[in-house]
Structures are given as structure tokens and as C-alpha cells.
Amino acid sequence: MERGLRSYVLRRLGFAALMLVGVSMILFAIMRLAPGGPEAVLIGGEFSAEAAAQIRQRLGLDRPLALQYVTWAGAAVRGDLGRSFKTGDPVASLIADRLGPTLQLTGGALLFAVVVAVPLGVLAAVRRGTAWDTLGSAVALFGVSFPSFWLGIMLILLFSDALPWLPPSGLAEYGREGDLLSRARHAVLPTLTLGLIQMAAVMRFTRSSLLEVLRQDYVRTARAKGLADARVVWRHALRNALIPVVTVVGLSLPTLVGGAVLTETVFAWPGIGRLAVGAVFERDYPVIMGVNLIVGAVVIAANLLTDLAYTVIDPRISYQ
Amino acid sequence: MIQSIVLAALVVALTLTGLRPAAAAGRDMVVGLSGDATSLNPIIATDSMSYIVEWPVFDSLLELDQSLNVKPLLAESWETSRDGLTYTFKLKKGVTWHDGKPFTARDVAFTFYSVLDPKVTTPHRAYFDALAGFPELTAKENPKRPEELAVRPIEVVDDHTVRFRLRYPSGSFLAVLVNPRAGIVPEHLLKGADLNTAEFNRKPVGTGPFKFVEWRRGERIVMEANDKYHGGRPALNRLIFRIIPDGVVLVQELRAGGVDLMENPPLTEVARLKQTAGLKVLVADNTSYTYFGWRQDLVPFNDVRVRRALNHAIDVPSIIKEVLQGYAALSAGQFSPSSWAYDASVKPYAYDPARAKALLAEAGFKPGADGVLVKDGKPFSFSIRHDVANPTVKDTAVIVQEYLKRVGVDARLEPLDWPTFVKKLFASEFEGIVVNWTNHHDPDPFAYTIWHSSQWKGRNFAHYKNARVDELLEQARRTAVVAERKKAYAEFSKVLMEDAPYVFLYFPQQVYVTRQGYEGFVAIPTFAGVYQSLKAVRWTGK
Numbered sequence: 078m079e080r081g082l083r084s085y086v087l088r089r090l091g092f093a094a095l096m097l098v099g100v101s102m103i104l105f106a107i108m109r110l111a112p113g114g115p116e117a118v119l120i121g122g123e124f125s126a127e128a129a130a131q132i133r134q135r136l137g138l139d140r141p142l143a144l145q146y147v148t149w150a151g152a153a154v155r156g157d158l159g160r161s162f163k164t165g166d167p168v169a170s171l172i173a174d175r176l177g178p179t180l181q182l183t184g185g186a187l188l189f190a191v192v193v194a195v196p197l198g199v200l201a202a203v204r205r206g207t208a209w210d211t212l213g214s215a216v217a218l219f220g221v222s223f224p225s226f227w228l229g230i231m232l233i234l235l236f237s238d239a240l241p242w243l244p245p246s247g248l249a250e251y252g253r254e255g256d257l258l259s260r261a262r263h264a265v266l267p268t269l270t271l272g273l274i275q276m277a278a279v280m281r282f283t284r285s286s287l288l289e290v291l292r293q294d295y296v297r298t299a300r301a302k303g304l305a306d307a308r309v310v311w312r313h314a315l316r317n318a319l320i321p322v323v324t325v326v327g328l329s330l331p332t333l334v335g336g337a338v339l340t341e342t343v344f345a346w347p348g349i350g351r352l353a354v355g356a357v358f359e360r361d362y363p364v365i366m367g368v369n370l371i372v373g374a375v376v377i378a379a380n381l382l383t384d385l386a387y388t389v390i391d392p393r394i395s396y397q
Numbered sequence: 398m399i400q401s402i403v404l405a406a407l408v409v410a411l412t413l414t415g416l417r418p419a420a421a422a423g424r425d426m427v428v429g430l431s432g433d434a435t436s437l438n439p440i441i442a443t444d445s446m447s448y449i450v451e452w453p454v455f456d457s458l459l460e461l462d463q464s465l466n467v468k469p470l471l472a473e474s475w476e477t478s479r480d481g482l483t484y485t486f487k488l489k490k491g492v493t494w495h496d497g498k499p500f501t502a503r504d505v506a507f508t509f510y511s512v513l514d515p516k517v518t519t520p521h522r523a524y525f526d527a528l529a530g531f532p533e534l535t536a537k538e539n540p541k542r543p544e545e546l547a548v549r550p551i552e553v554v555d556d557h558t559v560r561f562r563l564r565y566p567s568g569s570f571l572a573v574l575v576n577p578r579a580g581i582v583p584e585h586l587l588k589g590a591d592l593n594t595a596e597f598n599r600k601p602v603g604t605g606p607f608k609f610v611e612w613r614r615g616e617r618i619v620m621e622a623n624d625k626y627h628g629g630r631p632a633l634n635r636l637i638f639r640i641i642p643d644g645v646v647l648v649q650e651l652r653a654g655g656v657d658l659m660e661n662p663p664l665t666e667v668a669r670l671k672q673t674a675g676l677k678v679l680v681a682d683n684t685s686y687t688y689f690g691w692r693q694d695l696v697p698f699n700d701v702r703v704r705r706a707l708n709h710a711i712d713v714p715s716i717i718k719e720v721l722q723g724y725a726a727l728s729a730g731q732f733s734p735s736s737w738a739y740d741a742s743v744k745p746y747a748y749d750p751a752r753a754k755a756l757l758a759e760a761g762f763k764p765g766a767d768g769v770l771v772k773d774g775k776p777f778s779f780s781i782r783h784d785v786a787n788p789t790v791k792d793t794a795v796i797v798q799e800y801l802k803r804v805g806v807d808a809r810l811e812p813l814d815w816p817t818f819v820k821k822l823f824a825s826e827f828e829g830i831v832v833n834w835t836n837h838h839d840p841d842p843f844a845y846t847i848w849h850s851s852q853w854k855g856r857n858f859a860h861y862k863n864a865r866v867d868e869l870l871e872q873a874r875r876t877a878v879v880a881e882r883k884k885a886y887a888e889f890s891k892v893l894m895e896d897a898p899y900v901f902l903y904f905p906q907q908v909y910v911t912r913q914g915y916e917g918f919v920a921i922p923t924f925a926g927v928y929q930s931l932k933a934v935r936w937t938g939k
Binding site (some may be wrong): 081112115116117118119120124125126127128129131132135160163164165166169174175232233234237238241244245246247248250251271342343344345347351352355358359360394 | 427432433434435436443444515518519520523594598601613614615616617619637639640641642643645646649650652653655772786813814815816817818820821823846854855856877
């Protein structure tokens with residue numbers, strides 16, 4: 078790594094650490110300002126003021142807010158994210174258990190989106206104004222128009238009920254978690270749900286970016302040299318057109334995680350999104366903090382990697 | 398990541414094969430739940446999902462029959478002293494814990510002393526108010542240990558005999574010794590442990606018909622048949638509780654074969670499910686009820702004419718028909734029609750909007766310019782808070798609002814999430830509320846805490862106060878003679894209905910859907926009562 082790039086990365090990492098501290102402080106404050114508390118969920122219908130007070134004391138919620146934050150942050154720096162208020166499990170192990178399914182879902186959705194959307198975008202740009210272009214735009218519009226929870230349920234009704242081809246929910250049948258085919262069949266609908274939404278943006282950006290590049294002089298020169306159309310588009314134009322697409326893909330990571338929250342809930346997918354939703358409804362503060370810290374770190378890392386990816390795609394870009 | 402790519406590639410490449418997902422094996426049962434458990438320790442657990450899941454793992458001393466009477470489970474028999482202050486239980490012999498250790502009377506004493514221990518966080522403690530030494534053992538400041546008391550409330554007579562001593566005769570004492578609130582836990586695994594946080598709460602060991610196998614948080618809880626179960630090995634091999642939060646998806650799983658039993662499907666789906674080949678619907682009464690209430694001490698709710706008018710203003714049968722598709726019993730007070738304390742002579746107020754308007758006029762309300770009634774320059778306008786996540790309650794609140802509007806009362810709906818809602822309830826920060834509240838199969842624990850005036854800081858958050866009601870609740874609490882309790886509760890129900898402190902709406906029924914071929918369910922009319930019978934459920938394949 079060249080020196081300029083190294084100091085750039087270090088600077089960014091420094092900012093990232095500060096950002097995480099800021100995010101954790103804001104989140105901690107917001108959570109405690111929100112009405113309600115974990116005791117109502119922990120006790121359920123047999124709630125009593127006495128039991129509630131006892132729980133608050135046991136969980137340390139009766140201490141001053143600043144002290145609670147400092148205790149949490151001190152432990153977090155040492156790698157201890159605390160224990161879930163609800164089940165008493167270590168937060169780190171809850172997140173570790175859920176990370177695999179979420180990565181599988183978001184990774185699969187991203188891969189699906191890119192693999193399908195880039196060629197569709199190219200086709201729409203090259204065949205601008207034709208039926209292909211209209212079809213591509215229609216697919217994109219379809220993807221951005223439907224919320225994931227609705228799309229997910231519609232896909233379940235279509236592919237698990239009307240056409241009983243795929244299982245409606247879960248990661249795999251019990252006892253068949255190691256069976257790749259079973260896992261793949263369970264993954265089809267959630268991956269499609271999340272991927273379709275993502276695909277729309279990638280497709281639209283590929284199309285518009287490629288159209289712009291195709292108008293440039295060097296493309297005309299390449300064509301004038303007698304290069305085949307496919308070679309001009311795929312080798313010369315697309316590479317430059319991909320820079321904004323990479324930005325969109327990088328910036329879409331938070332959206333993917335956000336989308337995964339709903340998709341995971343609909344498909345009973347045991348990932349981080351569902352963990353987060355459950356924790357918010359149950360006011361499981363340590364889990365909310367832990368999940369957000371990890372997701373925040375992933376998003377910051379993704380943004381950094383996106384910036385670094387520019388240098389690979391376009392050697393003219395360099396960081397000082 | 399490599400695995401993700403491989404899987405993603407498989408997903409993309411996979412042609413839709415047309416295969417149905419593998420149906421759950423006949424001798425297992427997959428139970429679909431809408432949420433995860435909190436704890437699998439019956440002393441600590443108090444939420445509905447935990448109750449359902451810990452039930453098959455633990456046995457209690459007694460269990461309920463279909464008429465809500467108690468019958469022996471871990472206890473073989475019991476004797477009550479003449480003064481009603483001593484209960485001596487003979488325990489079953491040869492019962493073992495899932496780890497092979499013998500179950501003895503010491504486990505029983507350990508369990509209930511743990512419930513009484515103020516260091517242990519459990520709302521179940523209040524159920525044992527009648528035990529000798531209860532105030533001393535549960536005191537906030539310097540609680541006593543059992544050995545410091547002159548009279549031991551729970552005495553281990555021998556390995557298979559345990560004796561409970563009460564400070565007053567209690568009609569509810571036997572009724573509170575049943576699952577899921579009173580499962581017995583093993584002393585040898587928990588002595589000296591902090592019960593609030595013990596690893597046991599996540600990996601339980603009981604004496605029940607099913608042994609705990611695994612709990613994958615948010616995904617599933619698995620248990621297998623206990624071959625050495627004292628009541629005979631259950632017919633099902635395994636119970637797999639799958640957690641599927643979305644009701645529509647849960648129904649699809651049932652139809653697709655991924656789930657064999659689910660509770661409370663969206664009620665609009667029940668008719669379709671009844672028509673679905675291979676599925677059957679079971680319906681059970683419940684003790685919990687939904688009501689429209691208000692702060693009794695606020696103007697104008699402190700006027701009995703206004704309260705009665707609100708009762709006349711709402712057509713409850715139409716709510717049962719429209720919102721619950723008929724799956725509810727009309728409520729006439731605190732007790733469900735399946736409770737022995739229910740008095741059929743007490744009738745709810747008839748829907749009579751003209752009478753409601755007349756009563757409101759009598760109370761001094763006159764129509765205002767915008768159609769809302771006005772008294773002393775103030776419009777009859779208030780907020781109704783409710784739990785946003787309960788669709789039945791939400792729809793009920795909307796219809797209540799509409800009926801109130803028809804008689805000139807302006808109600809604003811304020812949906813809140815459950816933690817916020819409960820906190821506001823117990824702080825008495827509300828005007829009106831629509832709530833579905835848990836109840837107990839015995840009348841005392843909830844009737845007393847909801848309606849007795851000593852409980853304003855507890856469940857009597859609506860601040861109801863009636864000296865005669867206090868008296869009747871005390872009478873019913875401090876006798877073990879059923880006829881006396883029945884008489885006291887009958888009068889209590891009459892006074893309550895005359896007082897009209899709520900619009901008692903309905904007792905929602907519990908609707909279960911299961912696969913044809915599973916037989917042996919017994920629908921006990923209390924919360925989640927059907928789960929008690931899982932030990933007797935078998936697969937017939939028909």
C-alpha cells in the first residue's frame with residue numbers, strides 16, 4: 078500500500094472510531110428517552126409495580142444514565158457487549174449466531190441484484206428506446222415500488238401456496254441445516270425479495286451511467302477503430318460506467334441491512350435484522366446497542382471499501 | 398462469504414423443482430409460535446411464550462381437568478386439616494429428573510421457598526399470600542429465612558411427603574399449584590445459584606413428559622420424549638417449537654406442512670382453514686378478557702349514570718361478530734362463563750343508544766355545536782389508549798370509538814407499543830383504555846388485585862373503590878369452602894355490574910389449527926390450556 082493511501086485509510090479508521098462512539102451515545106440516549114421499558118415485556122400479563130421495580134434494580138436501570146453508559150462503553154471496549162435482558166445470553170454470541178444467516182441473505186441478495194441488474198442495465202442502455210429498455214425500466218419500477226414485507230408475502234402466497242414449490246419460511250428444515258439443497262430452497266424467496274428491491278437501483282444506475290459513457294469521444298474512437306460493439310460496451314465503456322454503480326452498491330449496504338429487518342421478520346429468518354426488531358420491541362437495550370454497534374461498523378467499513386474500490390476500477394483515482 | 402456465494406449461486410441456479418417441502422414426520426410435532434420464550438424456568442418465566450414452552454418440560458404438584466378442577470400430577474394425594482390451614486401432599490414415588498436424579502419432597506420445598514425469596518424476581522410470589530410466614534419471608538427490608546420462623550410454612554416430612562401451612566384458610570391454594578405457574582424445579586441443580594440468571598433458565602431439567610434438547614434463539618426450541626416419564630412415555634417423539642412472527646406466514650407454513658399446530662390464526666382465515674383438507678380447527682374458552690375501561694376517579698366517569706350510558710352505547714355482540722368472527726363469549730364481568738364463579742343471572746347492559754343518550758342527558762350533558770356532548774362548557778372528549786400490536790384490540794377500539802360517536806361522545810384513539818402502554822397503565826396515566834388482560838383459572842388472584850381498593854398502586858390502576866366489593870373479595874379470599882366463595886363472588890359480580898366500572902366486552906376464545914391425524918388434544922378453558930395435553934397427543938395418521 079502506498080504511503081498516501083495508508084495514511085488516508087488510517088485517518089478514515091480514526092474517524093470511524095469517533096463516529097461509532099458518537100452513534101453509541103446518541104443511540105443510548107434515544108433508547109432511554111423512548112417511553113416504556115423492558116420490565117413490561119419481561120413480566121408479561123402478570124405485571125406488578127413491585128416486580129417491575131425489582132427488575133429495574135436487577136438490570137441496573139435505576140442507576141444514573143451517564144453511569145449506565147460509561148459502564149456499558151467500558152465493557153464494550155474490552156469486547157464485552159453485555160447480556161440480553163430477555164434471555165440472559167451474551168449479546169456477542171447472539172450476534173455471532175445471527176451473522177451467518179444475515180450475511181448469506183444480504184450477500185445473496187446483492188449478488189442476485191448485481192448479476193441480474195448490470196446486464197439488464199447494459200441491455201436497456203444499448204437498446205435504448207426499444208422494448209428491452211421499457212422492460213428494464215418496468216422491472217426497476219416494480220422493484221422500487223413494493224415494500225419488502227408485501228413483496229415477501231406475495232412471493233410466499235405464489236410460490237408456497239398457489240404453486241407449492243418452495244418452503245415459506247425458516248433457514249432449513251429441522252435436522253437438515255447442513256443440507257445445502259434444503260438451505261438453498263429456503264433461501265430462494267427471501268433472497269429474491271431483498272434482491273429485487275436492490276436490483277432496481279443498480280439497474281437504473283448502470284443504464285444511465287452507461288448511456289453517458291457511450292456518448293464520450295473515446296467510445297466513438299473505439300468504434301471508429303472497428304472494434305466489435307460488444308467489446309466496446311463490455312470492455313471499454315462498462316468499466317468506466319461502473320464507478321457510480323459501485324457507489325450505489327456500497328451505499329446500499331445500510332438499505333440492505335434495513336431491508337433485511339423486514340425480510341427476516343416475514344420469512345422467520347434467524348438473522349441480525351430480526352434480532353434487532355425483537356430487541357427494539359422488547360426494549361432489550363444491550364442487544365439494541367450491540368447490534369447497532371456491529372451494523373454501524375459494517376456500514377462504515379463498507380463505505381471505506383467502496384472508496385478504495387474506486388482506485389481499482391479507475392487507476393486515475395488516488396488518495397493522498 | 399464463500400458459503401454465501403455458493404448458496405447464492407445455488408439459489409440463482411436452482412430450478413424450481415416442484416417438490417413440496419418435507420412434511421414434519423408424523424411422530425414429531427412442529428408447533429408454530431409467534432414469538433420466542435424469555436426463560437425456561439417456571440419460577441422466573443411469566444410471559445405467554447415461555448409458559449407454553451416450559452409446560453412440557455416441568456410438572457407441577459397438581460394439574461387442571463376440563464372443568465378447571467385440580468387433579469394429582471407429581472402429588473399422588475393430599476389431605477387438608479379441619480381448620481383448612483394445613484395441606485399434606487403424598488408425592489409419587491419413582492419419579493426422576495431428566496438427568497436421572499430422584500425427585501423428592503425437598504425439591505418441592507426448594508421450589509416454593511425460591512418463589513418466596515425476595516431476591517428472586519417473580520410475580521408468582523403474590524399467589525402464595527396465604528402461606529404461613531408470607532409477610533416475614535417476603536419483606537423488602539430484612540426478610541427472614543424459613544428456618545428463622547417459629548412455624549415452617551413448608552415442611553419436608555420425608556422424601557415423599559411435604560406439608561404446607563397457611564396463615565388463613567384459602568380457597569385458591571390448591572388452584573395455584575398447577576402449571577405453567579408452579580412447575581417444580583430441581584434443588585440439586587439450583588441450590589445456591591442465582592435463579593434470575595442461572596444457565597438452567599436456558600437449559601432446563603424437569604420431570605415433565607419432554608426433555609429439553611436445544612434452544613436456538615429466535616428460531617426454535619426442541620424437546621424429545623422422556624422415556625421414563627412417570628405418567629408413561631408420550632406418544633410424540635419430539636416437540637419442535639418454531640418461531641414465526643408473521644401470522645400470515647405461519648398459516649402458510651401450516652398449509653405447506655412445515656408446522657403441525659398453531660394458535661390464534663388471523664380470525665378471518667379460520668373459515669378457510671376449516672375447509673382445508675388435512676387440517677382441523679380446535680376451539681377452547683379462555684379466562685382472559687377484553688374490556689373498555691376508564692379512570693374511575695376522573696370526571697365524568699365518576700358518575701354512575703355516565704358509566705351505565707357508555708355500557709348501553711356499545712353493541713358488544715356486533716363487535717364479537719365482526720372483529721372476532723364469533724370466536725368469543727360475551728362478558729358479564731370478571732369471570733368467564735367456564736369458571737365456577739360465573740353467575741349466569743348477572744347480565745351485561747343491552748345495546749340501547751336511546752337509553753345511553755337519556756342517561757347522559759340526566760347526567761347534565763347537552764349536545765354541543767359539533768355534535769359532541771357538553772357539560773359545564775366542557776365537551777365529553779377523552780383519549781382511549783391501547784396496545785398497537787394486538788389487531789383484535791385495535792379493531793375493537795375503532796368500533797368502540799364509532800359507537801361512542803353515535804351518542805355524542807368524542808374518543809381519540811392513542812395506540813401505544815406494549816412496553817409503553819403497560820407503563821402508562823400502572824402509572825394510571827390514561828383516561829380510557831381498551832385492554833385484553835390475563836386472568837387466572839381461580840377467581841381470587843386477579844379479581845382481588847384488579848378490584849380491591851388496596852391495590853391502586855398495582856392492577857387496580859383504574860382506581861376502582863367500593864367498600865362492599867372489598868368486603869366480598871376478602872370473604873372469598875379467606876375461606877376454603879367453595880359454596881361460601883361462590884356466594885361472595887356472585888354478589889361481587891352483581892355489585893360490579895351495577896357499578897359499571899368498565900364495559901366488559903368479551904372473553905376471546907383460543908383457536909388452534911392442527912393437522913388431521915393428531916389426536917388427543919384436551920382444550921382446558923384457561924390460557925394455553927391445550928398445551929397440557931401434548932403429553933397425550935398421538936399421531937394416528939387418519
